[in-house]
Amino acid sequence: MEFVLVSLLNGITYGMLLFMLSSGLTLIFSMMGVLNFAHASFYMLGAYFAYQVSVILGFWPALLVAPLLVGLCGVLIERYGLRNAHKYGHVAELLFTFGLSFLIEEIVRLVWGKAAVDYRIPEALNGTLFTLFSSNFPIYKGFMMLVSVGMLLALYALLTRTRTGLIVQAALSRPDMVEALGHNVPRIFMLVFGGGVALAALAGVIGGNAFITEPGMAAAVGTIVFVVVVVGGLGSLAGAFVASLLIGIVQTFAVGLNVSITDIAALFGVELQASGAMARLTLTQLAPILPYLFMVAILVFRPRGLMGARES
Amino acid sequence: MSFRISNMQLLAALALLFTGSALAQVKIAYIDPLSGPFANVGDAGLKQFKEIVEQVNQTGGAAGQKLEMVPFDNKGSPQESLINFKSVTDQGIRYITQGNGSGVAHALVDAVSKWNARNPDKTVLFLNYAAVDPTLTNEKCSFWHFRFDANSDMKMEAITNFMENDKKVKKVFILGQDYAHGHAVAKAAKAMLAAKRPDVKIVGEDLHPIGRVKDFSPYVAKIKAADADTIITGNWGNDLSLLVKAAKDAGLKAKFYTYYAGGLGTPTAMGAAGEGQVLQLTEWHMNVQPNKTEAFALAFNKKYPDLDFYYLRVNTMVTMLAKAMNDAKSTDPTRVARQLEDMHYQADTGDVWMRKSDHQLIQPLYISIFAKQDGKAVKHDIEHTGYGFKTLASISARDTQLPTSCVMERL
Known part of the structure; x- marks a missing residue:
């Protein structure tokens, strides 16, 4: 019981962080049709900016300032980079963001060095929030959940309850019509791109000190966010939410369960030879590849994803 | 005429610039992660090597020459390490050291053995300060590999x-x-x-x-x-x-x-x-008794406030290497290796012995x-x-x- 509850909490925390990361990606993709390969790099930038700001001003200002700064970077990159690439079609855009991800990683290495920086959880958030049976739940994980739920609600309210949200939604499916009505669609695109990468940066701010802030952190999450978006359905925010939680929880439980491939094969009535390397593999070892397995399965059986609105 | 003299001076200055001193250098390639998830580990190791090498150089060096660490970033990967090893041999470096990751150590042992078999006049010696997979001094042991850390x-x-x-x-x-x-x-x-x-x-x-x-x-x-x-x-x-x-x-x-x-x-x-x-x-920590390394460690910690001196075995390794070179009166890896094997040495924590049968340091x-x-x-x-x-x-x-x-x- 303790194990199930603790793993569930761990899984949800991880899932929420994944959602924060991938929501921006989904937003940008559904709006602009741009698959932003550099998305995880903005997550890394968020962590590094937060580290730098927290050295000068402390953690709380960093929580606000870092995503704003990264958002501003995003706006400038869209305005002076991506918009030009846009003229030459999707392939040019894709290559542009692909190159951007390498550029950002190298810049981070040059500015902050190759090793991890000492970005720590603030003292006020160090400690135990509550104790479940005999396991402690740290305050910081609670804080991570709070921030991501807050972000989810704010995003939902923005998209469905405000005028800006309505225009954004309209530009999503009928950009020509929106433009004809006198709205500045390129500017909306620019703001969405800035907002999307700011969300990734926010995830970086709270993920960077929970885990570790180093130049490899973008590559570490770079692929998993695409899994979330593909599984959730391209362009679906709700889908990304469900997929994030699903992947977070499945992966956490897979690590925790004591099941080997032999056991799983036995379920299907297949007898594996005990001496084989394959038979000795445990679910725990397979946990890191499960999301990718999931993605391949989704692409084969339901290409539009769990909640995707369209095929591509 | 004056033009010619200034040219000579320039040459002399250049020569000084490249050698750093009148003494020749024995280069030791340090092949470890300096970027990636274990960059901090590789970085700390390199600083410790530099510290003890500096001390050895100040107290007479090895066989009349100075030691010098040359860092190579292997990003923690065996493949990258093999590329590093290629540059090592291209640059004519005869000593390599590595510690982080037995996978890397296996790749390097293989590469060194092959290189040495093909280039008997340009042999390379591998000094392992931390890769602890037992097979490196058992089934996969090599004459060209010496391990200074107790194996797993x-x-x-x-x-x-x-x-x-x-x-x-x-x-x-x-x-x-x-x-x-x-x-x-x-x-x-x-x-x-x-x-x-x-x-x-x-x-x-x-x-x-x-x-x-x-x-x-x-x-x-x-x-x-x-x-x-x-x-x-x-x-x-x-x-x-x-x-x-x-x-x-x-x-x-x-x-x-x-x-x-x-x-x-x-x-x-x-x-x-x-x-x-x-x-x-x-093999050591800051509170072992008696602690002969205390002063050295404190000086290191003062120089690098973010780090704590950790690898006594690095000191043991570098000083043993210097002793082997002095005893051999040569910096040729083959002759140094013959001096190193079976060496008994007074390290800071007591007598240590480089066992001849497998090149495993007993400490x-x-x-x-x-x-x-x-x-x-x-x-x-x-x-x-x-x-x-x-x-x-x-x-x-x-x-x-x-x-x-x-x-x-x-x-």
């Missing part, structure tokens, strides 16, 4: 001997990184515990991808569910500090038996929660526990935490010896 089996032998008398150990969980080293630790732990403490139950055994897990809380939840009272882990670098951090956050009350808890952020991650819970097996080891600084048994703290390591058991060099299956091809 020797360490596990010492840990399990200690556990033999600790009746509180009842349920053991083994967690390790999924590569040669983690496998070796798990295998040795199981075999030795079965022989020495058949009553102890192994309640779980897991391998995780090396350097890729950022959140260990699912593993900690599993350890808790298995109700383990003791964890054995060979993890190092961030794989250890993040594990300990997750254990602390979840309030896991179990003893950690580790190889590498004494450095690189792990003490900081443990803080007060590690007191009396985390043990390490090392005293210590089991120590994380405890509050008290000015006596715990004279120095570590990473400014207010906690340091306290010796629980000293193992004499002789008692650390294990038989070897090495059949060495000699020159």
Whole structure:
């Protein structure tokens, strides 16, 4: 019981962080049709900016300032980079963001060095929030959940309850019509791109000190966010939410369960030879590849994803 | 005429610039991660090498020459290390050292052996300061490889001997990184515990991808569910500090038996929660008695406030190498290797011996526990935490010896 509850909490925390990361990606993709390969790099930038700001001003200002700064970077990159690439079609855009991800990683290495920086959880958030049976739940994980739920609600309210949200939604499916009505669609695109990468940066701010802030952190999450978006359905925010939680929880439980491939094969009535390397593999070892397995399965059986609105 | 003289001066200045001094240099290539998840480990190691090399150079150098460390970033990967090794041989460097990752060490041993077979006049010597997979001095041993750290089996032998008398150990969980080293630790732990403490139950055994897990809380939840009272882990670098951090956050009350808890952020991650819970097996720590390295270590810590001196074996290795060069009156790797094998040497913690049969250094080891600084048994703290390591058991060099299956091809 303790194990199930603790793993569930761990899984949800991880899932929420994944959602924060991938929501921006989904937003940008559904709006602009741009698959932003550099998305995880903005997550890394968020962590590094937060580290730098927290050295000068402390953690709380960093929580606000870092995503704003990264958002501003995003706006400038869209305005002076991506918009030009846009003229030459999707392939040019894709290559542009692909190159951007390498550029950002190298810049981070040059500015902050190759090793991890000492970005720590603030003292006020160090400690135990509550104790479940005999396991402690740290305050910081609670804080991570709070921030991501807050972000989810704010995003939902923005998209469905405000005028800006309505225009954004309209530009999503009928950009020509929106433009004809006198709205500045390129500017909306620019703001969405800035907002999307700011969300990734926010995830970086709270993920960077929970885990570790180093130049490899973008590559570490770079692929998993695409899994979330593909599984959730391209362009679906709700889908990304469900997929994030699903992947977070499945992966956490897979690590925790004591099941080997032999056991799983036995379920299907297949007898594996005990001496084989394959038979000795445990679910725990397979946990890191499960999301990718999931993605391949989704692409084969339901290409539009769990909640995707369209095929591509 | 004056033009010609100034040209000569220029040449002389250039020559000085390139050699740095009138003495020739013996270059030692340092092939370890300087970027990626283990960059901090490689960086700390390099600084320690530079410190002792500087001391050796100030006290006469080796065979009349100065030593110099040349860093190569292998990003923690065997493939990159082989590319590094190519540059090493291209630059005519004859000594290499590496420590982080037995996978890398295996690749380098292979490459060095092949290179030396093809280039007998340009042989390269591999000095291993931390890769502890036992096979490197057993089945896969090589004349060109010398190991200055106790191998994983020797360490596990010492840990399990200690556990033999600790009746509180009842349920053991083994967690390790999924590569040669983690496998070796798990295998040795199981075999030795079965022989020495058949009553102890192994309640779980897991391998995780090396350097890729950022959140260990699912593993900690599993350890808790298995109700383990003791964890054995060979993890190092961030794989250890993040594990300990997750254990602390979840309030896991179990003893950690580790190889590498004494450095690189792990003490900081443990803080007060590690007191009396985390043990390490090392060849040295800041509170060993008598501590002949104290002054050196304090000077190092002062120079690098973010680091704590950690690798006594690096000092032992560099000074032994210098002695071997002095004894051989040469810096030729083949002749130096012949001096190194079977060398008895007075290191800071006592007599050490480079066993000739497998090139494994036999040195005293210590089991120590994380405890509050008290000015006596715990004279120095570590990473400014207010906690340091306290010796629980000293193992004499002789008692650390294990038989070897090495059949060495000699020159």
